[in-house]
Structure formats: structure tokens, C-alpha cells
Amino acid sequence: MTNADETEAPGMPVHRATELLRDMISAHDEFLSHLGRELAVNTTDLTAMTHLISGGPLGATELAKRLGMSTAAVTTVVDRLEAVGHASRFQNPTDRRAVVIVPSAASVSQAMGLIMPMITGIDRVLDEFPAEQRGVITNYLERVVSIYQAQVPAHAHGAMQL
Amino acid sequence: MTNADETEAPGMPVHRATELLRDMISAHDEFLSHLGRELAVNTTDLTAMTHLISGGPLGATELAKRLGMSTAAVTTVVDRLEAVGHASRFQNPTDRRAVVIVPSAASVSQAMGLIMPMITGIDRVLDEFPAEQRGVITNYLERVVSIYQAQVPAHAHGAMQL
DNA sequence: TTTATTTTATTAGATTGTCGAACTACTTAT
DNA sequence: ATAAGTAGTTCGACAATCTAATAAAATAAA
Numbered sequence: 001m002t003n004a005d006e007t008e009a010p011g012m013p014v015h016r017a018t019e020l021l022r023d024m025i026s027a028h029d030e031f032l033s034h035l036g037r038e039l040a041v042n043t044t045d046l047t048a049m050t051h052l053i054s055g056g057p058l059g060a061t062e063l064a065k066r067l068g069m070s071t072a073a074v075t076t077v078v079d080r081l082e083a084v085g086h087a088s089r090f091q092n093p094t095d096r097r098a099v100v101i102v103p104s105a106a107s108v109s110q111a112m113g114l115i116m117p118m119i120t121g122i123d124r125v126l127d128e129f130p131a132e133q134r135g136v137i138t139n140y141l142e143r144v145v146s147i148y149q150a151q152v153p154a155h156a157h158g159a160m161q162l
Numbered sequence: 163m164t165n166a167d168e169t170e171a172p173g174m175p176v177h178r179a180t181e182l183l184r185d186m187i188s189a190h191d192e193f194l195s196h197l198g199r200e201l202a203v204n205t206t207d208l209t210a211m212t213h214l215i216s217g218g219p220l221g222a223t224e225l226a227k228r229l230g231m232s233t234a235a236v237t238t239v240v241d242r243l244e245a246v247g248h249a250s251r252f253q254n255p256t257d258r259r260a261v262v263i264v265p266s267a268a269s270v271s272q273a274m275g276l277i278m279p280m281i282t283g284i285d286r287v288l289d290e291f292p293a294e295q296r297g298v299i300t301n302y303l304e305r306v307v308s309i310y311q312a313q314v315p316a317h318a319h320g321a322m323q324l
Numbered sequence: 325t326t327t328a329t330t331t332t333a334t335t336a337g338a339t340t341g342t343c344g345a346a347c348t349a350c351t352t353a354t
Numbered sequence: 355a356t357a358a359g360t361a362g363t364t365c366g367a368c369a370a371t372c373t374a375a376t377a378a379a380a381t382a383a384a
Contacts (some may be wrong), residue, residue: 014285017296020303021186021284027310028187034314044370060333073371075334080370097332097379116173121309122183123176125302134179136295137302140287141182147283148189152196206341222362235342237363242341259350259361 021144035114039107040084044069048077049086052103053111057090059098183306197276201269202246206231210239211248214265215273219252221260 036046044067051066052058058066064074078101081087086107092098126134198208206229213228214220220228226236240263243249248269254260288296 012281014281015288015296015300017288017300017303018281018285020300020307023307024183024303024310025187025190027307027314031310031314042370061331069370070372071333072335072373076370092332095332095380097377099333112173118309118313119173119176119180121313122306123180125305125309126177126179128305129298129302133295133298134177136291136298138177138179138182140291140299141179141186143287143290144284145182145185145189147280147287148186148193151280151283152189152193204341223360231341232343233362234344234364238341254361257351257361259348261362 017140031118035111038114039086039111041080041086045077045080045086048074048081049103049107049111052087052101053108057100057102059092059100061098063101179302193280197273200276201248201273203242203248207239207242207248210236210243211265211269211273214249214263215270219262219264221254221262223260225263 032043032046036043039046039049041049048063048067051063055066060071060074060078063077064071067074067077069077078087078089078099081101081103082089085104087101087103090100090102092100126137129137194205194208198205201208201211203211210225210229213225217228222233222236222240225239226233229236229239231239240249240251240261243263243265244251247266249263249265252262252264254262288299291299
């Protein structure tokens with residue numbers, strides 16, 4: 001919009017750290033795809049599982065909201081998860097229309113077994129740095145996130161959570 | 163009806179910077195989805211455009227390789243991009259079987275107009291830090307990327323590039 | 325309380341995006 | 355010159371999503 005001719009692709013010279021941010025994002029994507037492969041589920045179903053794992057048992061409508069899709073689609077998501085034993089439907093005791101979707105213990109621990117080493121590994125990196133350097137890192141990330149948020153018009157759905 | 167605040171990630175307390183990494187990734191996902199909305203293309207087609215923009219005009223087979231999909235699927239990707247004027251097919255002068263897919267100038271500058279402010283904005287954050295702090299940040303990200311790469315069995319496709 | 329409205333989840337039918345296999349046109353190797 | 359390989363398309367099938375139309379239950383209104 002604003003700027004005139006820019007024929008230089010995303011590849012104009014940037015700080016090394018900026019490149020690393022891009023590398024990190026693509027490494028993250030590969031991690032998610034690895035996770036999906038391990039659990040034998042597609043992207044959507046993997047995202048559903050992470051919501052079920054971190055958000056506790058959920059109803060179909062709530063899950064639909066979090067996945068940014070219709071409840072009809074969620075019905076099939078849960079069908080698929082049930083089919084491979086990753087989750088089950090239970091009746092909601094306080095609302096007989098509603099369903100409670102519960103991730104299976106085995107699947108939760110399988111997923112956690114893959115996710116936790118990654119998270120703790122990344123978290124421990126910070127322990128390699130003295131406190132005041134950690135502060136610098138935190139400030140930097142804080143600023144980066146705020147830049148992202150400033151550029152994106154703040155609505156819209158559709159992202160992959162971890 | 164709507165939940166109170168459920169911002170509990172899988173697991174235990176982590177450094178603030180680790181949380182910010184997660185926030186950044188999800189902000190990035192939203193940015194991509196914003197981009198797709200603006201250019202009126204789906205995720206795959208957006209990814210194709212970024213490859214065409216940053217990788218120069220490509221053949222269908224090469225594009226298929228970069229997108230991690232069949233050449234048959236790429237045929238339809240390019241059909242869609244052509245339909246909305248984001249790209250055109252040309253004949254490869256040195257191989258009469260082959261096609262050269264060229265992104266339209268208007269679409270390139272539209273995309274760049276959205277992408278460049280983000281990239282430069284993020285890159286400029288580093289200018290707010292003195293050189294030795296930039297070094298700390300770079301080291302940190304280097305370590306994080308290496309953790310990611312260590313955890314993922316290093317094959318497989320399927321990620322969104324920017 | 326009976327009726328009307330809203331909410332929850334499912335099913336049905338249409339659409340989109342992908343795949344693999346078959347095919348055409350061309351290129352490269354023998 | 356013939357055989358083999360490569361580039362891209364078309365075709366038929368399938369998976370994942372959507373919207374619209376239910377059915378059943380909860381909630382609000384009368």
C-alpha cells in the first residue's frame with residue numbers, strides 16, 4: 001500500500017536474529033507436522049488434541065470455537081479421534097444435549113511425551129543465560145510480539161496453537 | 163457462558179520468554195491468515211505466491227517440490243492463481259514441455275506492501291538494542307533453533323514458509 | 325404451565341483441495 | 355532411431371470442510 005517499488009524479495013539484508021526467527025518458525029512447523037505423524041492425525045485433529053489436553057475436557061461447541069470451524073466439522077473431528085482411540089464422547093451430566101469430549105489417557109501421555117521435552121528443552125535454554133541477559137531476551141520478544149500485533153488487524157481466526 | 167481465563171499451556175511454569183515464543187508463533191499464524199485474506203487466496207496458494215515472489219519464476223515441478231505436493235495439485239494451484247490474476251503461465255523457451263509460472267507485478271507489490279513492513283518492523287526492533295545485547299538475542303535464538311532441530315527427526319515436509 | 329425461543333449436536337448435500345494413475349508432448353540417452 | 359525419462363495436464367476418487375435442515379433438550383416468556 002504505502003511503499004512504491006520494492007522488488008527485493010523477503011531476502012533483503014536483515015539482522016541474523018531476524019533470520020533465526022524465520023528458521024524457528026519453520027522448525028516449529030516441522031515439529032507440528034512430526035507430531036501429527038506420530039499421533040497419526042491430521043493437522044486439525046492434532047490441534048483439537050492440544051486443546052483437549054491443555055484445556056481439559058470440552059464440549060463440541062467450545063471446541064468448534066477454538067478450532068475456528070463449524071460444529072458440524074467438529075462432529076467429524078471427534079469421530080476421527082474416537083476412531084483411533086485418542087478421545088471419547090461422554091454425556092454431560094448437567095446438560096443432556098451436550099457432549100463432553102475427553103482425550104484418552106494414553107494419547108495424552110503419548111503427546112506429552114513428545115511435547116514436553118521440546119518445551120522444557122527450549123525453556124532450559126534460558127537457564128544458560130544470566131538473569132540480566134534473560135531480561136534482554138524477554139524484552140526483545142515482547143517487542144517482536146507487539147510488532148506482530150500492531151500489523152495484524154486483530155480479528156480473524158485460524159491459527160495453530162501449541 | 164464463555165469461559166473465564168484459560169491460558170494454561172500444557173504443563174508447568176516456564177520462563178516468560180518461552181511464553182512469548184508461543185505468543186509469537188501464534189501471532190505469526192494470524193499474520194499469515196491475514197495475508198491470505200487480503201490476497202484472497204487459500205493457505206496453499208499463499209505459500210505458492212511467497213515461493214514465486216522470493217524464488218523467482220518457477221516451473222510447476224519445482225513449485226510442487228517446494229509446496230510438498232503433487233504436480234497435479236500444482237496445476238490447480240496455478241489455475242486458481244491465474245484466475246484471480248496473481249500469476250500467469252508462460253512457455254519455457256528452453257523446454258517446450260515446461261511452463262514458467264510468473265507472479266503478477268501488481269500482486270507482488272501488494273504482497274510486498276503487506277510483508278515488508280512486518281519484516282522491517284521486526285528487524286528494526288534489534289536496532290533498539292546495543293550490539294552486545296543483539297549478540298545475546300542471536301545466541302538465544304540460535305540455541306532455540308538447534309533444540310527444535312534436535313527434537314525433530316529431520317525429514318518430512320509440510321510447513322508454511324514466509 | 326404451556327408455548328416460544330435458543331442452544332447442542334448430528335446428519336445430509338454441496339464444495340474445495342488433494343491424490344494417484346493415465347495420458348500427451350517433449351527431451352535425453354542408447 | 356528407438357527407448358526411456360521428464361513436464362505438465364486431465365480424470366476419477368477421497369478427505370475435510372461448509373451451510374442448511376433437523377432432533378432433542380434447556381431456557382425464557384406468556
